[in-house]
Amino acid sequence: MDMHAPKKKLGLKEKYQVMTRGLDWEPSYQKKEDIYPYATYEGIKIHDWDKWEDPFRLTMDAYWKYQAEKERKLYAIIDAYAQSNGHLNVTDARYLNTVKLFLTGVSPLEYMAHRGFAHVGRQFPGAGPRVACLMQSLDEIRHAQTQIHALSNYNKHYNGLHEFRHMHDRVWYLSVPKSFFDDAITAGPFEFMIAIGFSFEYVLTNLLFVPFVSGAAYNGDMGTMTFGFSAQSDEARHMTLGLEVIKFILEQDPDNLPIVQRWIDKWTWRGYRVLTLVAMMMDYMLPKRTMSWKEAWEVYFEENGGALFKDLARYGIKIPKCAETIALEKDHLSHQAWGTFYNYGAAAAFHTWVPEKDEMDWLAAKYPDSFDKYYRPRLEYWREQAAQGKRFYNKTLPMLCQTCQIPMLFTEPGDPTKICYREVDYKGGKYHFCSDHCKEIFEHEPEKYVQSWLPVHQIYQGNCFPEGTDPTAEGFDPLAAVLQYYHLEFGRDNLDFEGSEDQKNFETWRGQATKNV
Amino acid sequence: MHIDLRTVSIKPLRQTFDHVARRIGEGKAASRYQEGTLDLQATANFHYRPTWDPAHEIFDVSRTALRMADWYAFKDPRQFYYGTYTITRGRQQETAEANFDFVDTRGLADMLEPELRTAATRLLVPLRHVAWGANMNNAAICAYAYGTAITQPCIYHAMDQLGIAQYLTRAGLLLGDLDALDEGRRAWLEDEAWQGLRRYVEDSFVVQDPIELYVAQNVALDGLLYPLVYLTTVDDVFASRGGSAVALLTSFMSEWFQETRKWVDATLKTAAGESADNKALLEHWSTHWRDRAASALRPVARIGLGEAADEMLADALGQFNARLAKAGLTV
Ligand SMILES: [Fe+2]
Ligand SMILES: [Fe+2]
Numbered sequence: 001m002d003m004h005a006p007k008k009k010l011g012l013k014e015k016y017q018v019m020t021r022g023l024d025w026e027p028s029y030q031k032k033e034d035i036y037p038y039a040t041y042e043g044i045k046i047h048d049w050d051k052w053e054d055p056f057r058l059t060m061d062a063y064w065k066y067q068a069e070k071e072r073k074l075y076a077i078i079d080a081y082a083q084s085n086g087h088l089n090v091t092d093a094r095y096l097n098t099v100k101l102f103l104t105g106v107s108p109l110e111y112m113a114h115r116g117f118a119h120v121g122r123q124f125p126g127a128g129p130r131v132a133c134l135m136q137s138l139d140e141i142r143h144a145q146t147q148i149h150a151l152s153n154y155n156k157h158y159n160g161l162h163e164f165r166h167m168h169d170r171v172w173y174l175s176v177p178k179s180f181f182d183d184a185i186t187a188g189p190f191e192f193m194i195a196i197g198f199s200f201e202y203v204l205t206n207l208l209f210v211p212f213v214s215g216a217a218y219n220g221d222m223g224t225m226t227f228g229f230s231a232q233s234d235e236a237r238h239m240t241l242g243l244e245v246i247k248f249i250l251e252q253d254p255d256n257l258p259i260v261q262r263w264i265d266k267w268t269w270r271g272y273r274v275l276t277l278v279a280m281m282m283d284y285m286l287p288k289r290t291m292s293w294k295e296a297w298e299v300y301f302e303e304n305g306g307a308l309f310k311d312l313a314r315y316g317i318k319i320p321k322c323a324e325t326i327a328l329e330k331d332h333l334s335h336q337a338w339g340t341f342y343n344y345g346a347a348a349a350f351h352t353w354v355p356e357k358d359e360m361d362w363l364a365a366k367y368p369d370s371f372d373k374y375y376r377p378r379l380e381y382w383r384e385q386a387a388q389g390k391r392f393y394n395k396t397l398p399m400l401c402q403t404c405q406i407p408m409l410f411t412e413p414g415d416p417t418k419i420c421y422r423e424v425d426y427k428g429g430k431y432h433f434c435s436d437h438c439k440e441i442f443e444h445e446p447e448k449y450v451q452s453w454l455p456v457h458q459i460y461q462g463n464c465f466p467e468g469t470d471p472t473a474e475g476f477d478p479l480a481a482v483l484q485y486y487h488l489e490f491g492r493d494n495l496d497f498e499g500s501e502d503q504k505n506f507e508t509w510r511g512q513a514t515k516n517v
Numbered sequence: 518m519h520i521d522l523r524t525v526s527i528k529p530l531r532q533t534f535d536h537v538a539r540r541i542g543e544g545k546a547a548s549r550y551q552e553g554t555l556d557l558q559a560t561a562n563f564h565y566r567p568t569w570d571p572a573h574e575i576f577d578v579s580r581t582a583l584r585m586a587d588w589y590a591f592k593d594p595r596q597f598y599y600g601t602y603t604i605t606r607g608r609q610q611e612t613a614e615a616n617f618d619f620v621d622t623r624g625l626a627d628m629l630e631p632e633l634r635t636a637a638t639r640l641l642v643p644l645r646h647v648a649w650g651a652n653m654n655n656a657a658i659c660a661y662a663y664g665t666a667i668t669q670p671c672i673y674h675a676m677d678q679l680g681i682a683q684y685l686t687r688a689g690l691l692l693g694d695l696d697a698l699d700e701g702r703r704a705w706l707e708d709e710a711w712q713g714l715r716r717y718v719e720d721s722f723v724v725q726d727p728i729e730l731y732v733a734q735n736v737a738l739d740g741l742l743y744p745l746v747y748l749t750t751v752d753d754v755f756a757s758r759g760g761s762a763v764a765l766l767t768s769f770m771s772e773w774f775q776e777t778r779k780w781v782d783a784t785l786k787t788a789a790g791e792s793a794d795n796k797a798l799l800e801h802w803s804t805h806w807r808d809r810a811a812s813a814l815r816p817v818a819r820i821g822l823g824e825a826a827d828e829m830l831a832d833a834l835g836q837f838n839a840r841l842a843k844a845g846l847t848v
Contacts, residue, residue, distance in 0.1 A: 010690075010695065018686055018690075018695070018698055019682075019683045019686055022686070022698065022702075023645055023646060023648075023649035023682050023686070024646075024649060025646060025702065025705065025706060026706075027719045027722070028706075028719075029715065029716045029719040029720060030719040030720060030722060030723050034722075034723050035719070035722045035723060037569075038569040041568075041569070059680075059683050060606075060610075060676055060677075060679050060680030060683055061610040061613065061614065061680060061683065061684075063676075064603055064606040064607045064609075064610045064680070065607050065610055065611075067603040067607070068603040068604045068606070068607025068608070069607070071599070071600040071603050071604055072604060074600075075600055084524070085524075085525065085527060108559065111557055111558065111559075111665075112559070114672070115558070115576075115659070115660060115668070118656050118659040118660040118668075118672055118675075119660035119661075121656050121660075122653055122656040122657045122660055123569075130653070130656075131679065134652070134656055134672075134675060134676065134679070135676070137656070137659070137672055138599070138672055138673075138676055141599050141669065141672060142599040142600075142603075144553075144557065145549075145552075145553035145598050145599050145600070146599070146600075148534075148552055148553055149549055149552060149553065149600075152533070152534075152552055155531065155533070155534055156529035156530065156531055156532065156533075157527065157529055157530060158530070159530070161534070162531060162534055162535045163534070163535050163536065164534065165534070165536050165556050165557065166535070166536055166556075168559070169559055169560070169561045169562050170561070170562060175562075175564075178559070178562075178564065179564040179565075182563055182564040182565055182575060183564065183565060185567070185575055186564075186565040186566060186567045186568055186569075186575060187568060188568060188569060189569075448565050448568070449565075451564060451565045451566065452564050452565070453562045453563070453564050458562075487535065505530075509525070509527050512523075512525045512527075513523050513524075513525045514523070
């Protein structure tokens with residue numbers, strides 16, 4: 001046996017480097033700018049990709065090993081939950097509507113994250129961030145699929161989930177999350193990372209996933225709870241990636257600061273507007289509540305986010321200016337959103353209802369400055385009307401914000417009695433906005449936001465009817481045609497919870513399962 | 518809250534999501550592969566055009582010249598969704614780990630005949646850069662091709678190639694040490710023998726059509742490289758010369774190629790079967806990239822095979838052509 005000199009020992013960091021960026025090389029047969037064509041047009045200056053600190057060190061063999069273990073456990077629980085009709089364990093059938101909102105609104109975004117991270121994971125000229133982004137791309141298809149698989153059994157038994165993919169691309173309120181992600185993925189690779197990696201995964205993730213997952217846990221939904229918890233260790237990696245990206249960019253060149261600051265301002269607001277749906281879910285849709293939207297905002301943004309921005313102050317980053325507006329809205333957001341959905345309950349793929357008396361008392365306790373004064377009276381009025389057989393459904397179409405695509409339902413900052421409208425004239429067209437922030441986002445990139453596929457405009461233009469529809473035919477019912485285009489089954493997916501098929505089935509099935517026959 | 522539920526049988530309202538049912542037939546139970554794949558990608562009402570590619574929609578069939586009436590005609594014969602993918606690879610990495618451990622603890626690298634050890638090091642270490650290129654290319658196909666049926670396996674393939682690059686790095690460290698990696702990189706960048714292959718890989722980085730890239734990387738280059746290097750050079754020639762230890766270090770790659778080629782073949786067959794135009798296009802791409810790959814691999818093959826390289830390459834080409842013929846392509 002020949003004797004070799006003792007091998008050089010590699011430290012962990014060095015070892016990970018030879019396993020990742022050590023694989024890369026300076027090309028000479030093709031120009032770097034042709035291989036990475038999207039790296040410079042946003043104006044971000046990177047001088048040395050080697051300064052990138054790997055946010056985690058996971059080689060593929062270790063990744064396969066850990067993730068395989070997690071998948072085995074997760075699917076065992078999903079299977080057991082389905083086999084034992086675990087869905088009958090949820091607090092009450094109203095809870096199921098949060099699951100519908102999640103599958104139609106959020107899971108398709110997980111898929112978009114998968115493709116988006118594959119794109120940026122190909123395009124960054126630095127090998128370190130490429131590897132981290134591709135690993136996230138792989139995680140994100142996991143999230144999309146585990147959510148679909150865990151919620152598949154709900155779809156077998158309840159309405160509103162059966163066309164989640166089709167609806168996501170068409171239904172009016174789902175254009176809010178869809179346009180959010182379309183906006184991010186069509187931005188440059190650096191903006192995508194600030195939008196999704198930093199603003200969404202790092203700053204706002206606790207306001208999206210924690211409410212859903214803890215809401216699921218509180219309401220007996222083991223399926224949702226399990227995929228939520230199983231995704232947590234992935235999320236931890238994604239958060240460190242988001243933070244490393246922003247630090248890296250800011251350390252590379254002082255000229256990057258104003259660009260990054262504008263992106264943080266924009267994406268905090270864009271993300272927050274999407275969270276409107278979460279706010280109403282927390283305050284109105286969970287039969288057993290965890291915390292109010294307002295409390296969640298205070299804990300996860302004002303406290304935790306505040307600490308984060310203090311930490312970033314050394315780079316010159318300031319807390320996004322929209323935080324002030326959001327603070328003024330926090331007493332109103334969920335109530336105004338639920339009121340809107342209650343009104344448009346005929347065109348939504350989940351059920352709406354008026355909260356019970358004890359639920360209103362909870363809301364009054366959580367929102368002492370706003371609920372009894374502005375929102376309880378109209379909820380009680382709606383309840384009376386419904387009791388008289390006059391459940392109100394608004395059949396008109398709302399005006400949507402050109403940027404966030406939410407109906408004009410928000411009030412002036414500081415004046416909850418007056419709807420907030422802003423408008424901009426651009427190249428002969430008039431564009432409407434829900435807020436100063438959405439207006440500013442438009443003004444900075446009008447050529448992008450004039451493209452918005454606004455569901456209401458599209459309906460008026462006749463683009464949201466099933467193929468072959470003749471809108472001039474006698475007795476044409478536009479709402480019915482739009483719902484057909486959505487694949488939304490009238491009387492099953494929509495309308496009030498009271499009297500719904502979900503309500504009846506759940507009651508019957510739970511009765512069978514809990515009573516001796 | 519937890520209530521004790523009696524087991525009751527409930528008649529479900531539906532078996533699966535409607536978009537899945539439209540494809541597999543009403544009233545049929547869907548597999549997890551189907552629910553996690555079919556129609557998962559957005560196809561309609563995109564809000565904005567990519568600022569980085571305004572000529573296309575976010576997902577756009579016109580990024581490739583290949584035409585499919587339905588991009589979900591593609592099927593992965595392995596039926597991989599994330600769960601089955603990671604569980605399969607999790608098992609394979611256990612074997613690979615045991616192999617590396619076996620070679621390492623018994624000092625098998627030191628028992629190799631020096632000439633063979635040098636040849637193996639010189640051949641395998643620069644290939645970590647080739648696998649890295651394959652990782653990038655499959656990330657690109659995943660990002661820019663159309664429909665989850667074909668893009669999903671590409672992210673798995675991309676990460677597999679990263680794993681392979683990492684196994685090759687470990688093999689390099691075991692057969693040599695850090696210097697072996699540096700020497701491999703130097704050879705990759707400078708030695709005449711590797712320049713054809715490096716040019717091939719760098720040229721593939723600027724291929725814009727994701728399906729052409731699929732052909733260049735997954736069909737042509739890997740279709741020749743894996744049989745030639747892993748199946749022939751390492752598993753046959755090296756092993757017969759007392760180099761089974763090397764084969765232990767690359768057994769993941771041999772097994773991986775046998776598995777993934779089934780998916781690649783199925784993809785080609787589906788695409789070629791769609792139309793005469795597709796068939797002609799794929800034949801054109803396959804021939805072009807096959808010929809380039811063959812001449813790039815010739816000097817590389819000599820590192821392990823010496824004079825026998827030409828004959829072995831001819832064999833590999835023959836097998837490659839036969840394989841494509843089975844998929845419906847005349848090349
Ligand atoms: Fe995710
Ligand atoms: Fe807005």
